């Protein structure tokens with residue numbers, strides 16, 4: 001059975017992920033920051049079949065919980081609510097809209113900063129390096145030549161494995177990128193972020209990024 005998805009963020013990305021998850025048989029609960037009644041209509045139109053719920057309920061009921069909120073709002077995510085949960089970080093840092101975030105260090109993945117804020121969460125980074133509209137247009141059945149690949153980075157092996165399965169079910173080749181710190185190779189400005197890659201190309205780019213990584 002497909003795991004239930006809880007999605008935090010009912011904007012472009014949250015509703016696009018919800019549609020694809022619903023298409024592939026997942027139960028989806030989606031939340032914004034306030035009263036679920038405020039997003040009832042958005043959810044009904046943009047992700048019919050998903051349930052509009054509170055953030056706490058999305059976190060509680062999702063086997064996997066997706067973060068699809070602007071990165072500048074990361075500190076509003078409740079660490080207690082996400083403790084012990086497998087959490088998919090689909091967020092990106094955009095200085096123009098997110099402003100300066102002091103906790104973001106140089107050469108550090110934004111997901112490492114998010115992990116510091118959510119110490120109990122089993123954080124996995126993926127779905128950040130595909131446009132929300134491409135989730136709709138680029139999915140394909142397994143075995144399709146040149147099927148688009150998405151990378152998955154996280155420190156918890158079992159959580160990463162669950163998310164790799166999710167990516168495959170959504171219609172993409174899932175590539176294991178290793179630890180969360182490796183997620184820096186999937187962020188805005190990188191070749192992985194700006195392009196569309198199949199499995200071989202993505203694996204090659206990850207290897208190259210790993211070789212270029214300074215030892216920390």
Ligand SMILES: NC(=O)c1ccc[n+]([C@@H]2O[C@H](COP(=O)([O-])OP(=O)(O)OC[C@H]3O[C@@H](n4cnc5c(N)ncnc54)[C@H](OP(=O)(O)O)[C@@H]3O)[C@@H](O)[C@H]2O)c1
Nearest residue numbers: 009010011012013032033068069070071076091092131132
């Ligand atoms: N645009 C893309 O193609 C793309 C692709 C991959 C990843 N991303 C990343 O995905 C993230 C979301 O982008 P977006 O374009 O979907 O943003 P968006 O359209 O502005 O939507 C943001 C959503 O997050 C909600 N939110 C804010 N704080 C929250 C909280 N604490 N708990 C629950 N919900 C909360 C907002 O609800 P309220 O209105 O109630 O605050 C809103 O529903 C960003 O980090 C972006 O960089 C974007």
